[in-house]
Amino acid sequence: MTAEVITPRRAGSYPIRIGIPFAVVMLLLAIGPLVGLPKFLQSLVVEILTFSLLALSLNVLLGYTGLVSLGHAAFFGVGGYALGIIASRFTPDIAITLPAAIAATVLLAIPVGWLSIRLSGFYFLMITFAFAQMVFVAAFRWKRLTGGSDGLIIPAPTLFGVPVLQGSQQFYFFTLAVFAICCVAMFAVVHSQFGRTLVGIRENTARMRAIGYNVRRYKLAAFLIGAAFSGVAGVLNALFNLFIAPESAHWTQSALVLVMVLIGGAGFFVGPIVGTAIVIALQYWLSSYTEYWGLVLGLLFIVLISGAREGVTGLLVQIYRRSHRATP
Amino acid sequence: MLEFLTVQSLNGLVYSMVLFLLALGLSLTFGLLRVVNLAHGAFFLMGAYFGTTVWGLTHSFWAAVVIAPLGAALMGGLLEKLWLQRFYVRDELDQVILTFGFALVFSDLMKVLWGKDIRGFPTPSAFSGAVEIANISFPSYRLLLILVGVALFVITWLAIERTRIGALIRASVADRVMVSGLGFDIRLLFTIVFAFGTGIAGLAGVLGAPIMGIYPGLDFEVLITTLIVVVVGGLGSIAGAFWASLLIGMAETFGKALVPEVASFIIFALMAGVLLIRAWGRDEEEVE
Numbered sequence: 001m002t003a004e005v006i007t008p009r010r011a012g013s014y015p016i017r018i019g020i021p022f023a024v025v026m027l028l029l030a031i032g033p034l035v036g037l038p039k040f041l042q043s044l045v046v047e048i049l050t051f052s053l054l055a056l057s058l059n060v061l062l063g064y065t066g067l068v069s070l071g072h073a074a075f076f077g078v079g080g081y082a083l084g085i086i087a088s089r090f091t092p093d094i095a096i097t098l099p100a101a102i103a104a105t106v107l108l109a110i111p112v113g114w115l116s117i118r119l120s121g122f123y124f125l126m127i128t129f130a131f132a133q134m135v136f137v138a139a140f141r142w143k144r145l146t147g148g149s150d151g152l153i154i155p156a157p158t159l160f161g162v163p164v165l166q167g168s169q170q171f172y173f174f175t176l177a178v179f180a181i182c183c184v185a186m187f188a189v190v191h192s193q194f195g196r197t198l199v200g201i202r203e204n205t206a207r208m209r210a211i212g213y214n215v216r217r218y219k220l221a222a223f224l225i226g227a228a229f230s231g232v233a234g235v236l237n238a239l240f241n242l243f244i245a246p247e248s249a250h251w252t253q254s255a256l257v258l259v260m261v262l263i264g265g266a267g268f269f270v271g272p273i274v275g276t277a278i279v280i281a282l283q284y285w286l287s288s289y290t291e292y293w294g295l296v297l298g299l300l301f302i303v304l305i306s307g308a309r310e311g312v313t314g315l316l317v318q319i320y321r322r323s324h325r326a327t328p
Numbered sequence: 329m330l331e332f333l334t335v336q337s338l339n340g341l342v343y344s345m346v347l348f349l350l351a352l353g354l355s356l357t358f359g360l361l362r363v364v365n366l367a368h369g370a371f372f373l374m375g376a377y378f379g380t381t382v383w384g385l386t387h388s389f390w391a392a393v394v395i396a397p398l399g400a401a402l403m404g405g406l407l408e409k410l411w412l413q414r415f416y417v418r419d420e421l422d423q424v425i426l427t428f429g430f431a432l433v434f435s436d437l438m439k440v441l442w443g444k445d446i447r448g449f450p451t452p453s454a455f456s457g458a459v460e461i462a463n464i465s466f467p468s469y470r471l472l473l474i475l476v477g478v479a480l481f482v483i484t485w486l487a488i489e490r491t492r493i494g495a496l497i498r499a500s501v502a503d504r505v506m507v508s509g510l511g512f513d514i515r516l517l518f519t520i521v522f523a524f525g526t527g528i529a530g531l532a533g534v535l536g537a538p539i540m541g542i543y544p545g546l547d548f549e550v551l552i553t554t555l556i557v558v559v560v561g562g563l564g565s566i567a568g569a570f571w572a573s574l575l576i577g578m579a580e581t582f583g584k585a586l587v588p589e590v591a592s593f594i595i596f597a598l599m600a601g602v603l604l605i606r607a608w609g610r611d612e613e614e615v616e
Contacts, residue, residue: 068421115604120612122364122420126559127603130596137593205613217610234342252554257426295436301429305415305422 015246049179055272057261058231066202071132075227077249079234105231113223139246151245265311333562344577345477347530350554351569353525359564370434375400375530377572389452391466400530405523
């Protein structure tokens with residue numbers, strides 16, 4: 001999918017060029033509630049940020065390493081379930097539940113990733129799909145642990161015994177902060193030496209192996225990073241709803257994240273964020289036609305592959321470049 | 329105990345043969361066109377719905393069995409001719425996403441056209457009875473399905489190994505540029521094979537309808553199982569698809585009867601296991 005997509009060339013100023021708009025947007029979002037951003041828009045922003053994080057984490061694999069996973073929601077689900085189970089059985093203290101949930105996600109990702117990276121292309125897609133469906137079946141059937149199809153109600157979080165993240169306002173700022181930190185961390189990862197090695201593996205695995213890189217170790221590292229941030233997104237989602245159900249790990253959820261990344265454009269760091277915003281906005285807009293949501297997604301896929309394989313971000317960049325060439 | 333084993337084995341065989349009809353088309357299409365057609369399940373359901381419509385008009389099961397697969401084949405041929413053909417030069421995953429898009433669109437269109445209720449489909453009167461096998465009476469229609477599956481396996485295998493068009497298909501799998509250079513219309517061949525594959529999926533739909541029922545969402549259910557079969561059997565291999573159908577069909581049938589909670593777990597684990605065995609000790613790009 002991404003074989004021909006070229007990574008943004010990094011002129012020296014690249015992190016600044018993307019960093020300033022990012023900081024501005026974050027700042028605008030931060031002052032939003034203070035100047036009267038309506039409640040429903042706030043929860044829409046929280047949802048977009050949470051799923052953007054999930055889509056960004058998938059793009060570490062898809063866009064940068066060239067591994068198309070159809071099982072990424074498994075880690076999203078496991079993060080949420082781990083948080084829910086620890087919170088309802090031991091303590092809802094987020095100083096414990098947050099790190100423990102992310103650790104649980106990574107612990108699961110180690111064997112899954114170690115095995116999955118032995119395959120590539122369509123087979124990688126199928127094996128990640130298989131592992132994710134196993135997680136889904138476990139969440140669905142292991143009633144004593146997960147509550148089965150009824151889902152799991154999560155007790156409200158505390159911090160050192162004090163209730164926190166109670167109002168939607170507090171949660172809004174919490175999500176924004178977590179998103180900003182994770183975003184910067186992922187940006188740093190994919191634009192480091194390590195990230196460039198991943199792109200090298202995507203472009204020509206055999207050559208990278210011949211040069212002497214331990215390709216599998218890099219792929220596994222990318223897989224674990226993707227899974228960890230997916231777990232963070234799962235934790236945010238679980239804390240937002242204070243509820244988690246098996247559907248969050250279902251393959252349709254994985255497919256939806258894949259759509260978000262592809263619609264936004266896998267070749268761009270901000271692509272997944274753009275894609276997530278579009279998909280979630282569409283979901284809200286078309287909420288009275290949810291029966292035929294599949295039709296909308298399907299048409300989006302067909303249009304995307306037929307006309308705009310670099311996603312909406314790719315289209316915007318093309319338009320921008322053309323307009324700049326026209327007026328020198 | 330013995331009765332349980334016999335009944336479940338026969339049911340497993342029936343299910344395996346429906347799976348094989350599905351896997352046959354998918355595997356053949358992949359072998360020749362190198363396209364993993366994720367809309368394959370949609371053609372199964374389409375065949376079943378075409379069948380109900382034809383049955384509603386004619387009240388003839390056999391008319392449905394003939395017309396429904398032809399309808400599915402026509403739709404498949406059109407899809408290939410009008411849309412997919414332009415995307416063969418693309419990355420394999422582009423085609424995966426494109427056909428998945430069509431799968432979603434077809435799925436919702438069928439919901440619009442045929443509604444969301446579960447539909448039944450009567451077995452033909454000639455096969456409504458039962459046959460005694462080892463003191464167990466087994467519906468004769470199910471036995472017919474087993475025969476159809478085995479017959480199609482033999483016929484397709486012979487057609488590919490022993491006929492001229494089969495030779496052409498094998499040659500195109502090996503080197504399509506050379507075949508088209510020799511003056512054969514390879515585009516037409518692609519369309520025909522794609523239409524054949526979707527037609528067989530439609531046949532599986534109409535034949536399987538009396539025992540499986542017809543309902544929205546069935547398309548993705550069978551798609552997932554078929555993908556597992558095809559991956560386990562090896563993409564592009566007809567014999568592989570046959571044996572993998574038996575393995576997965578039996579595993580799922582016995583799984584559902586013995587440990588219903590984890591039946592779907594078993595087939596996913598089987599697929600992961602087979603993939604890993606095939607991949608072990610190789611570089612990841614070399615796994616076939």
